[in-house]
Amino acid sequence: MEQPQNTPRPRVVIIGAGFAGLSAAKALRKADVDIEIVDRRNYHLFQPLLYQVATADLSPADIAWPIRSIFSRQKNVTVTLSEVQDIDLAARRIVTDTGTIPYDFLIVASGAHNFYFGNDWADRAPGLKNLRDATSIRRRILLAFERAEVAATPEEQRRQLNFVVVGGGPTGVEMAGAIAELARFTLARDFRRIRPADARVILVEAGPRLLPAFPEELSDKARTSLEKLGVEVWCDTRVEDISPDGVATSAGAIPAATTIWGAGVKVKNTASWLDIETDRSGRIAVAPDLTLPDHPEVFVTGDAAKVPWKDGQDVPGIAPAAKQQGRHAAQVIANRLAGETTKPFRYRHAGNLATIGRHAAVIDFGRFRLSGFLAWWLWGIAHIYFLIGVRQPIFVGLSWLWSYITYSKGARLITGDRQPPAPPDTPPIQLPQPEQGARPH
Amino acid sequence: MEQPQNTPRPRVVIIGAGFAGLSAAKALRKADVDIEIVDRRNYHLFQPLLYQVATADLSPADIAWPIRSIFSRQKNVTVTLSEVQDIDLAARRIVTDTGTIPYDFLIVASGAHNFYFGNDWADRAPGLKNLRDATSIRRRILLAFERAEVAATPEEQRRQLNFVVVGGGPTGVEMAGAIAELARFTLARDFRRIRPADARVILVEAGPRLLPAFPEELSDKARTSLEKLGVEVWCDTRVEDISPDGVATSAGAIPAATTIWGAGVKVKNTASWLDIETDRSGRIAVAPDLTLPDHPEVFVTGDAAKVPWKDGQDVPGIAPAAKQQGRHAAQVIANRLAGETTKPFRYRHAGNLATIGRHAAVIDFGRFRLSGFLAWWLWGIAHIYFLIGVRQPIFVGLSWLWSYITYSKGARLITGDRQPPAPPDTPPIQLPQPEQGARPH
Numbered sequence: 001m002e003q004p005q006n007t008p009r010p011r012v013v014i015i016g017a018g019f020a021g022l023s024a025a026k027a028l029r030k031a032d033v034d035i036e037i038v039d040r041r042n043y044h045l046f047q048p049l050l051y052q053v054a055t056a057d058l059s060p061a062d063i064a065w066p067i068r069s070i071f072s073r074q075k076n077v078t079v080t081l082s083e084v085q086d087i088d089l090a091a092r093r094i095v096t097d098t099g100t101i102p103y104d105f106l107i108v109a110s111g112a113h114n115f116y117f118g119n120d121w122a123d124r125a126p127g128l129k130n131l132r133d134a135t136s137i138r139r140r141i142l143l144a145f146e147r148a149e150v151a152a153t154p155e156e157q158r159r160q161l162n163f164v165v166v167g168g169g170p171t172g173v174e175m176a177g178a179i180a181e182l183a184r185f186t187l188a189r190d191f192r193r194i195r196p197a198d199a200r201v202i203l204v205e206a207g208p209r210l211l212p213a214f215p216e217e218l219s220d221k222a223r224t225s226l227e228k229l230g231v232e233v234w235c236d237t238r239v240e241d242i243s244p245d246g247v248a249t250s251a252g253a254i255p256a257a258t259t260i261w262g263a264g265v266k267v268k269n270t271a272s273w274l275d276i277e278t279d280r281s282g283r284i285a286v287a288p289d290l291t292l293p294d295h296p297e298v299f300v301t302g303d304a305a306k307v308p309w310k311d312g313q314d315v316p317g318i319a320p321a322a323k324q325q326g327r328h329a330a331q332v333i334a335n336r337l338a339g340e341t342t343k344p345f346r347y348r349h350a351g352n353l354a355t356i357g358r359h360a361a362v363i364d365f366g367r368f369r370l371s372g373f374l375a376w377w378l379w380g381i382a383h384i385y386f387l388i389g390v391r392q393p394i395f396v397g398l399s400w401l402w403s404y405i406t407y408s409k410g411a412r413l414i415t416g417d418r419q420p421p422a423p424p425d426t427p428p429i430q431l432p433q434p435e436q437g438a439r440p441h
Numbered sequence: 442m443e444q445p446q447n448t449p450r451p452r453v454v455i456i457g458a459g460f461a462g463l464s465a466a467k468a469l470r471k472a473d474v475d476i477e478i479v480d481r482r483n484y485h486l487f488q489p490l491l492y493q494v495a496t497a498d499l500s501p502a503d504i505a506w507p508i509r510s511i512f513s514r515q516k517n518v519t520v521t522l523s524e525v526q527d528i529d530l531a532a533r534r535i536v537t538d539t540g541t542i543p544y545d546f547l548i549v550a551s552g553a554h555n556f557y558f559g560n561d562w563a564d565r566a567p568g569l570k571n572l573r574d575a576t577s578i579r580r581r582i583l584l585a586f587e588r589a590e591v592a593a594t595p596e597e598q599r600r601q602l603n604f605v606v607v608g609g610g611p612t613g614v615e616m617a618g619a620i621a622e623l624a625r626f627t628l629a630r631d632f633r634r635i636r637p638a639d640a641r642v643i644l645v646e647a648g649p650r651l652l653p654a655f656p657e658e659l660s661d662k663a664r665t666s667l668e669k670l671g672v673e674v675w676c677d678t679r680v681e682d683i684s685p686d687g688v689a690t691s692a693g694a695i696p697a698a699t700t701i702w703g704a705g706v707k708v709k710n711t712a713s714w715l716d717i718e719t720d721r722s723g724r725i726a727v728a729p730d731l732t733l734p735d736h737p738e739v740f741v742t743g744d745a746a747k748v749p750w751k752d753g754q755d756v757p758g759i760a761p762a763a764k765q766q767g768r769h770a771a772q773v774i775a776n777r778l779a780g781e782t783t784k785p786f787r788y789r790h791a792g793n794l795a796t797i798g799r800h801a802a803v804i805d806f807g808r809f810r811l812s813g814f815l816a817w818w819l820w821g822i823a824h825i826y827f828l829i830g831v832r833q834p835i836f837v838g839l840s841w842l843w844s845y846i847t848y849s850k851g852a853r854l855i856t857g858d859r860q861p862p863a864p865p866d867t868p869p870i871q872l873p874q875p876e877q878g879a880r881p882h
Binding site: 131 | 522
């Protein structure tokens with residue numbers, strides 16, 4: 001089989017095929033380097049639409065691409081499916097579960113995971129960071145309606161029909177809106193013993209308003225839109241405990257079978273690999289060229305990097321920022337190999353957007369703000385535009401069009417190992433049989 | 442909330458929402474009965490296309506429908522997500538993990554699962570009966586190529602690139618053809634250290650020819666088509682053992698990391714629920730009206746039923762037969778409630794079909810036989826026609842068109858809990874690093 005070349009070229013190793021890692025590898029497509037992308041999954045995930053997998057609008061394959069097929073024609077890229085265990089800065093190599101990989105340049109783009117502020121709530125309130133989270137949330141939401149349908153007592157039925165979403169950022173807002181729509185429209189006719197529209201969706205936010213990164217005017221619009229869908233918005237409310245029975249908050253307890261976490265993420269093991277200090281969120285402070293202090297050959301990008309922006313704020317952990325950082329790291333490498341210098345990284349903020357159900361969105365472009373139906377269309381077009389390739393945009397567009405017209409959802413499958421166990425205090429359920437006494441025999 | 446009626450009506454309970462159960466419920470849509478469908482999954486699965494989920498052509502949601510949404514407008518149907526544990530024939534009720542359900546008529550349509558002839562091979566050679574099987578097979582096939590790419594030795598690489606399919610029926614023939622195409626076309630450009638086209642696909646059949654239910658002429662055509670795709674067909678070969686290292690056969694051992702089972706299915710626990718004798722495959726002999734001896738109110742349909750057909754053969758375990766039996770059971774119930782009798786069940790055989798890759802199929806309509814490209818088109822049109830509703834036919838048709846044109850596959854995601862453990866004898870892998878000695882520093 002052909003080997004592209006035999007002469008040694010600088011080796012660029014990229015940890016993680018998220019937005020930052022992918023952009024870096026693509027920006028190096030013409031560089032005279034060998035790139036190795038290391039990821040523990042075989043796909044790149046379009047995280048901004050992940051909540052739509054959780055709410056059964058889209059299938060996993062609609063928003064994920066095999067990393068290999070993205071780079072099948074970029075011959076200087078090798079993809080390795082491995083889990084990183086350590087980084088040996090002195091020897092310039094990374095240690096993975098399938099072996100060690102040497103590098104001349106390293107781009108760390110390993111992303112973030114859900115963070116529960118030290119609490120043991122991961123099993124009780126799944127977050128929304130990967131496909132497994134999304135299918136797990138989908139399973140829990142759909143099973144809650146199933147359990148309500150066969151509940152033995154009105155209390156248990158109520159508990160199954162209560163959904164708590166923790167965190168009023170874009171993830172929480174989008175999840176709450178989508179669950180409310182699922183209950184009120186998609187499932188409306190599908191049950192016989194319960195009315196899915198009786199479901200309560202409660203969005204709990206510790207701060208005084210939703211979407212704190214947006215202007216206050218748009219926070220208010222988002223709240224109004226959610227309330228129109230029937231979502232209860234509880235601001236200034238702290239979550240004190242999450243148990244299988246429900247959620248204890250500073251504003252009272254909510255019996256709820258399903259809780260979804262959108263309140264915090266933290267950088268993965270990156271700092272322990274690098275043996276370095278981080279901020280509270282696990283992010284690593286980098287030099288203006290995104291490299292590590294004393295290690296100009298190691299770049300940290302995306303969610304893992306703490307990069308100053310303006311007014312004391314850091315660059316936000318969103319896809320456009322990750323892409324810009326990935327491209328910048330690639331540029332620094334290319335320039336350095338050519339003996340040139342590079343200007344420090346400067347973040348260009350395009351805006352913030354969040355969608356609420358199928359009819360509203362809020363968009364903040366700085367001077368230009370938009371909400372409502374037009375914002376929703378713009379949101380949809382922007383997201384289709386950023387999907388990779390040709391197939392996914394067509395299929396996602398068609399799925400949206402389909403469910404927009406019919407209010408049905410294409411991916412309402414409960415998949416996974418088993419039904420999660422019922423909470424320990426639930427008695428065995430006896431199905432209500434309204435006709436029991438009067439049956440012919 | 443509205444209750445469709447308050448007067449007691451005969452209760453028809455249907456166990457299983459496969460082809461037989463679904464057809465029975467639909468055929469009773471105008472009957473004056475209350476129908477309760479009990480299934481442990483929330484979806485109906487179009488099993489004939491399941492192998493395309495296993496080979497990454499389709500997503501699970503393309504071939505599965507929520508049972509509830511199928512019946513959302515048929516008001517005499519209630520759907521209950523429960524696992525059946527027993528049937529109490531004397532008391533006329535079924536026992537499930539969420540309670541007991543009384544019936545006046547019971548239709549048992551619980552289907553079949555993989556059967557390994559008493560061997561403990563389920564973990565080593567997954568079969569293809571449900572969505573979990575399909576995504577598990579997909580994960581194994583795609584991971585085998587990933588492992589070959591990082592294999593430490595040529596022997597391990599070889600083992601990872603060997604795929605054994607056991608059983609030369611339609612499932613085995615379709616799987617073998619699809620894996621061969623995946624290796625030769627879809628993955629062709631995606632790896633750097635291996636050539637996916639070097640994969641060997643070996644189809645092992647104990648009998649003298651493939652597709653024993655088809656005329657010999659079509660068996661030969663299927664074999665020729667498979668061999669053109671590079672599949673090795675080993676007929677007259679018995680499987681003696683399946684281990685994590687590979688498959689031992691009467692024609693020699695095959696080191697192989699991936700083995701797929703298409704050799705046998707057996708009826709589920711149905712007989713033990715009913716406390717009744719069965720044939721070797723677990724099927725239950727039924728009266729000409731598909732009822733149990735001494736229990737005219739209990740019907741057994743689909744894979745679970747042993748129904749004589751012609752020439753000493755039984756009705757085959759295929760979708761059209763299951764649908765006919767489901768409809769017949771419904772008809773008997775409706776007629777009996779109207780005080781009428783019903784003619785005994787008579788199976789109308791429409792034909793057999795099997796497809797081989799993206800360019801060939803074999804079809805046996807009795808007097809009329811077809812093979813090759815035209816048969817493949819007919820197969821595709823027939824299958825799209827039998828998909829339920831409007832959405833899935835459109836999306837499956839588009840997926841096929843897309844992969845037909847581009848040779849890419851839309852659903853190449855490795856999902857699931859974790860990578861399966863490496864076989865015990867595999868040493869830790871050191872990645873080959875061709876440039877290791879000559880690196881700049």
